[in-house]
Amino acid sequence: MTLTPHAPLPAASNWVLRFASLIAAGGSVLDYACGSGRHARWLAAQGWRVEAVDRDPAALQALQGVAGVSTLALDLEDEHWPLGGRSYDGLVVTNYLYRPRFDDMLALLAPGGVLIYETFMTGNERFGKPSRPDFLLQPNELLERLRGDWTLIAFEQGEVQGARPAVLQRVCAVKGQAAPRLPAPRQP
Template identity: 55%
Template sequence: MIRPSPWVEHYSTLLPAGGEVLDLACGNGRHARLLAEMGYRVCAVDRDALALDRLAGVPGITTSYVDLEGDVWPLVGRRFSGIVVTNYLWRARLPDLLALLLPGGVLIYETFMDGNAVYGKPSNPYFLLRPGELRAVAAAAGLLEIAYFEGYASEPKPCQRQAIVARRPI
């Protein structure tokens, strides 16, 4: 299994204890597993049913098969003390996603940005963040920035990345 993102590993300790954490577009669940091992209750969502099946029965993890890119936002009414997103971008739902964060909750988000085509996929600009985009979206949602990264990253493979850790004020 692919190891968790160093960004997520480093900042996961900032997630509030006792709350539920959303692992959005969780894929094979590397971050859901990490967070569950740390004692968090994790809601792992994805549209890949086979990947979610691999998480069935893992203590601390509940899974939900959802279409995050459909006309209806499947997480309406849900609230989380933490949200983790890696290697996924669906701009149309970024405001909806950030609205799920409870007061005092922490967002940990990391994905590819403009310039990544040099290193491979994703290369479609539609799936690449623009410079400063995560920072601007988080600020517009009223989140307070804790950490931010933008530029070349060598792990897990060479790429152009953008990442943010931000907290919703209490």
Template identity: 65%
Template sequence: MTAPHTPVLEPSAWVRRFAGMIAPAGHVLDYACGSGRHARWLARVGFDVEAVDRDPEALARLAGEARVSTRLADLEDGPWPFAEAGFDAIVVTNYLFRPRFDAMLACLRPGGVLIYETFMLGQERYGRPSNPAFLLRPGELLQRLAADFTIVAFEQGVVHSPRDAVIQRVCAVKASEAIVDLPVPGAA
């Protein structure tokens, strides 16, 4: 089980960098959305967003936000809240629950974009999370996505903003027949 959400207002630079790869007016899943910083920003730049989290207080902060719908669900236990692949993109930040990783990926349509950024081993030097169950192993996202995704960008290591942390992040496109447009550096 993860810790309660601490509101963070600014969307991740990683999410902003690759949001331009999402189909125009696409349907985006903000998975384990927490305070909703990405759901709000993605909606404001033109996407329809479904924000899912187990914290009703976090979801309440999104009430009335145009182009954002919310879904209260425990992503770690209980019934799986998504029946089929229906999203043009999935955004995940600061969250990892391996037992449902494949189910989450199945929610992405072919040609859809995965933008994922979370903590990895080594983070315990800087604080929470420190439990290895919630920390990626080196190269883990690449290994998990290799068979069915085209990797657009991958990074892992120490960052110093917005705080010192050890992270791993990926932007990847789910396999399809379509050719995808790469983002323009500095756009979005």
């Protein structure tokens, strides 16, 4: 029998790596729509308690036995909100957008909790998928959604080059009013 090697997991997002240190040390983090779990693995390895949520049980299976990671197979787009009453110190969302649950998702952060969000925006359709407007943020949309009781730490939007060019929007914000604090530069 010949074993087929698994494809390596993609590296964690540099945006997540840059701002994760703002999450309370040892705190609880929700990796929302976690997919392959690249961020859940990295966050747990750094000492956070991670709950990885995705609707794909096969993707979550790969996270079984990873120290510091618990998994939940949930449909985050179901009409019944499955995460009510939960609270986290950090919320990581990458490559995912479902507007009808955006406010419910933000409500999962405890006061002082850190939101790290990165996904595709309008303009990405010229590079491939996602290309449907439902899956693409509008210019400044994350900023607009965080008006009110949020402290903005960093925001970016625009075209990025690399192995796979894309048009992205990224934000890091703290729930509530806080003194803005940038993370120390990461060492290579």
